[in-house]
Structure formats: C-alpha cells, structure tokens
Amino acid sequence: MQTNQTETNDIKxxxxxxxxxxxxxxxxxxxxxxxxxxxxxxxxxxALRDNTNIILEANNTDLANAEKNGVRGSLIDRLRLTDxxxxxxxxxxxxxxxxxxxxxxxxxxxxxxxxxxxxxxRVPMGVIGIIYEAxxxxxxxxxxxxxxxxxxxxxxxxxxxxxxxxxxVGILRDTISSxxxxxxxxxxxxxxxxxxxxxxxxxxxxxDVLIPRGGAGLIxxxxxxxxxPVIETGVGNCHVFIDESADIQMGIDIIINAKVQxxxxxxxxxxxxxxxxxxxxxxxxxxxxxxxxxxxxxxDEKTSTLFSDSTPATEEDWATEYGDYIxxxxxxxxxxxxxxxIQKYSTGHSECIVTKSYDNSxxxxxxxxxxxxxxxxxxxxxDGNEFxxxxxxxxxxxxxxxxxxxxxxxxxxxxxxxFGNGQVRQ
Numbered sequence: 183m184q185t186n187q188t189e190t191n192d193i194k195x196x197x198x199x200x201x202x203x204x205x206x207x208x209x210x211x212x213x214x215x216x217x218x219x220x221x222x223x224x225x226x227x228x229a230l231r232d233n234t235n236i237i238l239e240a241n242n243t244d245l246a247n248a249e250k251n252g253v254r255g256s257l258i259d260r261l262r263l264t265d266x267x268x269x270x271x272x273x274x275x276x277x278x279x280x281x282x283x284x285x286x287x288x289x290x291x292x293x294x295x296x297x298x299x300x301x302x303x304r305v306p307m308g309v310i311g312i313i314y315e316a317x318x319x320x321x322x323x324x325x326x327x328x329x330x331x332x333x334x335x336x337x338x339x340x341x342x343x344x345x346x347x348x349x350x351v352g353i354l355r356d357t358i359s360s361x362x363x364x365x366x367x368x369x370x371x372x373x374x375x376x377x378x379x380x381x382x383x384x385x386x387x388x389x390d391v392l393i394p395r396g397g398a399g400l401i402x403x404x405x406x407x408x409x410x411p412v413i414e415t416g417v418g419n420c421h422v423f424i425d426e427s428a429d430i431q432m433g434i435d436i437i438i439n440a441k442v443q444x445x446x447x448x449x450x451x452x453x454x455x456x457x458x459x460x461x462x463x464x465x466x467x468x469x470x471x472x473x474x475x476x477x478x479x480x481x482d483e484k485t486s487t488l489f490s491d492s493t494p495a496t497e498e499d500w501a502t503e504y505g506d507y508i509x510x511x512x513x514x515x516x517x518x519x520x521x522x523x524i525q526k527y528s529t530g531h532s533e534c535i536v537t538k539s540y541d542n543s544x545x546x547x548x549x550x551x552x553x554x555x556x557x558x559x560x561x562x563x564x565d566g567n568e569f570x571x572x573x574x575x576x577x578x579x580x581x582x583x584x585x586x587x588x589x590x591x592x593x594x595x596x597x598x599x600x601f602g603n604g605q606v607r608q
Contacts (some may be wrong), residue, residue: 189375189377190377193373193375193377193378193381194377194381195425196371196373196378197371197373197378197381197382197385198381198385198388200336200369200371201309201336201385201388201389202385202388203366203369204306204309204334204335204336204366204368204369204388204389205308205309205334205335205387205388207218207364207366207367208306208308208309208333208334208367209331209362210363210367211306211332211333211334211364211367212285212305212306212308212332212333212361214228214332216283216285217329218363218415219279219283219329219330219383220279220330221361222277222329222357222358222361222363223275223278223279223312223326223329223330224275225357225360225361226275226277226322226325226326226353226354226357226358227272227273227275227279228272228275229353229354229356229357230268230271230272230275230322230350230353230354231268231269231272232264233349233353234268234269236349237263237268237350237353238263238264238265238268238344238347240345240346240348240349241261241262241263241318241343241345241346241349243345244318244342244343244344244345244346245258245259245261245262247342248261248316248342250333251346253316253342254506254525255506257316257342257505257604259401259444259446260315260316260317260446261316261317261318261342261343261346263318263319263346263558267319269398270282270319271319271322271323271350271416272322273355274322274323274326274567275326276588277567278326278327278330279330281330281571281590283330283410283596284304284330284331284590284591285304285306285331285332285594286303286304286305287303287304287556288301288302288303289302289303289304289596290302295334295591296605297602297603297605298600298601298605299600299602300491300598300599301510301598301599301600301601302596302597302598302599303596303597303599304477304591304594304595304596305332305594305595305596305597306332306594306595307311307331307332307333307390307391307593307594307595308331308333308334308390309333309334309335309336309388309389309390310328310333310334310335310389310390310391310392310393310593311335311336311338311382311385311389311391311392311393311410312324312335312336312337312338312392312393312394312395312575313338313379313382313392313393313394313396313400313404314337314338314339314340314394314395314396314402315339315340315342315343315394315395315396315397315400316339316340316342316343316344317339317343317395317396318346318347318350320339320395321337321339321343321346321347321350321351321370322350322354324337324575325351325354325368326336326506327575327589327590327593328368328520328575328593329367329368330430330590330595331590332594333368333390333592333593334367334368334369335367335368335369335512336369336370336371336382336389337351337368337369337370337371338370338371338378338379338382339370339374340374340396341374344372344374344453345484347370348370348372351368351369352406353368354368355368356512366496378603379403379404380407380573382601383404383407383408383410384408384409384410385410385437386409386410389410390410390411391410391411391412391413392404392408392410392411392412392413393412393413393415393575393576393588394412394414394415394528395415395575395576397417397503397505398417398503401414401415401417407544409456413578413580413583413588414578414579414580414583415448415575415577415578415579415588417448417503417529417574417579418447418448418449418450418503418529418531418532418577419452419501419502419503419527419528419529419531419536420440420448420450420451420452420453420528420529420532420534420561421451421452421453421454421455421523421524421527421528421529421533421534422436422437422440422451422455422533422534422536422561423454423455423456423514423517423520423524423533423535423536423546424437424454424455424456424457424460424464424468424533424536425460425520425535425536425537425539426457426459426460426490426519426537427459427537427538427539427542428448428457428460428464428536428537428538429538430460430463430464430467432536432558433464433468433536434464434467434468434471436534436536436559437454437468437472437509438471438472438475439453439560439562440560440561440562441454441472441475441477441507441509442472442475442507443560443562444507444562445506445507446505446506447505447562448503448531448566448577449531449532449554449561449562449563449564450505450561450562451509451534451560451561452502452503452504452508452509453499453509453510453511453512453523453527454468454509454510454512455502455511455512455513455514455520455523455524456468456485456511456512456513456514457513457514457515457516457517457520458484458513458514458515458516461485461488461513461581462488465485465488465511465513465584466488466489468490469481469485469489469492469511470489472509473491475507476507476581477507477508477509478492478493478507478508478509478512479491479492479493479509479511480493480494480495480496480499480508480509481494481495481510481511481512482495482511482512482513483569484512484513484573485511485512485513489511492511495510495511495512500512500523500527501527503529516544517535517545517546518547520535521545521546521550524550524552524598525549525550525551528550528551528552529579530551530552530553530579530580531552531553531561531564531579532552532553532554532555532556532561532564532577533546533550533552533554533555533556533579534555534556534557534558534560534561535547535557535558536558537558539557543557543558552579553577553578553579553585553586554577554586564577564587565577565587566587566588566589569586569587569589571587571589571590575588575589575592575593576588578592
C-alpha cells in the first residue's frame with residue numbers, strides 16, 4: 183500500500199496524539215489502588231460477556247475478509263472468536279483480578295554501615311506499546327496485564343482483526359469511563375497502514391517499552407527499526423526429541439498435542455527429532471497418527487524410508503516456524519546430535535525431550551539454551567496462564583529484563599528509595 187506524504191504526516195500526528203494521551207493517563211493509572219484496578223478488571227470481564235454478540239459480529243466481518251483474501255486455515259483459527267473464547271478472555275481478566283498486585287512490592291531492603299537504608303520496590307513501566315497480528319484475544323489480555331501492572335497501553339493490531347479489536351476496545355473503554363476513570367488507560371491505533379507501526383517504533387518519550395507479538399517478520403521489523411526499547415517475543419521453532427529410551431505412546435501423545443492442538447501458536451512443535459535406535463518402531467506409528475490429523479510430514483532421508491507418505495525436507499524446513507499442519511522430522515544418531523541440531527536451528531522458545539533416562543534429561547535441560555525446556559511434557563504448556571501467572575503478554579526469547587512467559591512482574595520496573603538522616607558522601 184502506497185501512502186502519500188500528506189497521509190504520512192496525518193498518521194504521524196495521530197500516533198503522536200495517542201502517545202500524549204497515554205502518557206497523561208499513565209500518571210493517573212500509577213496512582214490507582216489495587217481495589218480500583220481489580221474493580222475495573224471485573225467490570226470489563228462482565229462487559230465482554232454482556233457484549234459477546236457485538237464482538238462476534240465484528241469478528242465475523244474480519245473472518246469473511248480473511249477468507250476472501252485467501253488467509254490460510256491455521257491463521258483463520260487464530261483470528262476466530264467464539265462464545266467460549268470470549269468467555270476465556272473475560273475469565274483471563276477475572277483471574278488477573280485475583281492475582282497479587284506487583285506494584286509496591288519491596289524487592290530488597292538493607293541498611294548500610296553508614297546508616298543509609300536502601301530499598302528497591304516494584305513500580306509501573308509507564309506506557310507499554312504492543313504491536314501484534316491476527317489474535318484478537320490478545321487485545322483484552324494485553325489491556326488486563328498492563329492495567330494490573332499499573333501501565334497505560336497502546337495497542338496496534340493487524341488489519342485482519344481490526345473490526346474485532348475496535349469492538350473489543352470500545353467496550354473496554356466505555357466500561358472504564360462508566361466507572362469514573364480515564365479511558366485513555368487503553369488506546370488502539372485504528373490505522374492499520376504500516377506507517378502507523380513505524381511511528382509507534384519512534385515514539386520515544388511517550389512509549390517506555392514496545393513489545394511485538396506475531397511472526398518472525400513482524401518481530402524482526404520491530405527489533406531492527408524501533409528507537410523505543412523493545413522486548414523481543416516468541417518466534418517459536420520448537421523441537422520435540424524422542425530419545426532412545428522414550429515410552430512410545432507417551433512420545434506419540436506429546437508430539438500430537440505439541441503439533442496439532444493449536445498449530446498456529448508460537449509454542450507448537452515444528453520439528454521432531456528421533457533417536458535412530460527407536461526410529462524403526464516410533465516413526466511409522468507417530469507419522470501415521472500425525473497424518474490422520476492432517477499433518478504434512480517433511481522428512482529427512484531415513485524418515486522417508488520408514489514412512490513413505492511424506493515430502494523430502496530441505497535445509498529451510500529445519501529453520502521454519504510453520505504455524506500450520508506441517509512437521510519436519512529427522513532421525514539423529516544420539517542425544518548429542520539432537521542437541522546440536524536444536525542449538526543450530528532453535529529460536530530459543532521451547533524444546534522437549536521424551537525419555538526415561540535421568541542422565542539424558544539432565545544433559546538436555548543443562549545444554550539446551552531456550553526459555554522453556556521440557557522433560558516428558560508438551561511444549562504447548564509455555565504459556566503464562568498454564569504456568570500460573572494469569573494471562574501473559576507474550577513469550578520473551580531474549581535474556582535481558584525478562585525471559586519466558588511475561589506476566590505481571592515482567593511488565594514492571596524497579597525504583598530504589600534511600601532513607602538517610604543527613605549523610606553526605608566523603
């Protein structure tokens with residue numbers, strides 16, 4: 183889409199105005215009590231349920247547009263809202279209301295030999311910007327997390343979900359206003375032209391941290407182009423390694439769940455590695471079960487000889503986050519080759535070993551450098567709610583500030599407060 187200079191200037195002014203409003207609202211939000219924040223969350227949860235039909239009507243428009251534009255099935259699933267998914271959005275806000283408020287938590291406190299008392303406590307970020315793709319449930323999750331963490335939020339969703347996002351944000355803002363609070367705690371960039379995202383990336387002084395949530399293209403664009411500090415989240419080229427001692431049925435159950443339960447999400451498995459000593463037994467059974475779930479198998483040479491209903495894998499397949507009903511499969515000679523393969527191609531998200539060997543489980547968890555490493559469990563558990571954090575803003579795959587599911591504490595920063603009685607530095 184070409185944008186002329188006049189339109190670009192208008193978008194720049196629009197995004198700047200949103201930033202100014204969010205900054206002003208963040209000062210008010212930082213002063214809210216836990217009770218006030220929880221009341222907002224509970225009222226917004228009720229409003230989502232009460233207005234389900236409005237959200238679904240908007241979502242149906244988005245779905246129709248996506249199908250007309252040839253969006254593939256797994257992405258349609260990410261875009262689709264249902265009664266149960268909206269109820270889940272509301273439930274997420276209610277769960278957040280039950281969680282401890284991180285703001286004001288004393289992280290440390292000590293008295294120095296000179297009599298100074300040095301304390302560190304948790305405080306809000308200020309304004310959090312989130313750029314995300316076709317996941318309309320992220321809209322309420324992000325709002326709820328940022329609100330409970332004491333920060334205003336600016337959301338910029340993808341064009342595929344724009345009607346769903348506008349409807350959801352409108353309901354949430356109306357609810358906030360009805361309670362006597364500033365609706366600008368939550369703002370949505372309604373312009374889906376790429377330049378609006380670019381302007382958010384340069385909104386220094388108004389956005390304190392920017393979080394991209396989506397595919398590799400979106401995340402890399404934000405990381406490479408943003409002048410606002412970025413927390414990099416969740417491209418998920420996740421692996422499941424079937425060790426030689428693995429329980430066959432457990433391995434099948436885990437790979438089916440990790441690949442099929444929701445193939446379009448970042449914690450879905452994209453590659454299965456199988457120890458050569460178990461390959462003859464495991465691959466025919468597992469690949470047959472996967473094909474019955476409509477999963478396409480991209481196979482290395484050895485796998486192809488064991489399961490003919492497959493497509494030869496290329497080098498690109500080992501590095502690809504499919505987000506679809508496709509799984510790359512490779513036979514490895516031992517755990518060292520499995521670890522080496524994962525270290526080469528992993529995006530640092532979630533990896534799993536299926537094994538009965540304690541030594542191999544320790545070796546795998548010690549040597550795999552990812553945000554989440556599993557022994558005998560599906561990678562699909564890498565999720566803030568599943569980890570007991572409530573909703574999460576995304577899965578951080580970097581190492582600074584936050585790593586893994588980003589819940590409330592990961593959306594805060596800290597402040598040192600020092601008490602003295604007249605000390606001066608010598």
